[in-house]
Amino acid sequence: MNNAFYHKLVDMYAGDELSEELVAEMDTAASTDPNLRLEMDSLRRTVRVLKSLDDPELSDVCAQRILRKILDDAQVPADMGDMAAARQYRLFR
Known part of the structure; x- marks a missing residue:
């Protein structure tokens, strides 16, 4: 799949809503796309912080x-x- 598709799934990645297989595919794609990696990591950290709040x-x-x-x-x-x-x-x- 192309990285444009993975960029559309970043919110689901951040919320741990994807299958392990798709997460692995995204991680592989992010290893060659620094913008995708930044978006994935940043949004995942944001979601985790928000979920930790009362x-x-x-x-x-x-x-x-x-x-x-x-x-x-x-x-x-x-x-x-x-x-x-x-x-x-x-x-x-």
């Missing part, structure tokens, strides 16, 4: 504000009614 305690007001921001940014119509349906990825517009 979960933040959010007030209900803060959680609602975050949810509202996510919904506003997603441009979900306010009249959707059912929150479960509003959270689903829309395949058609």
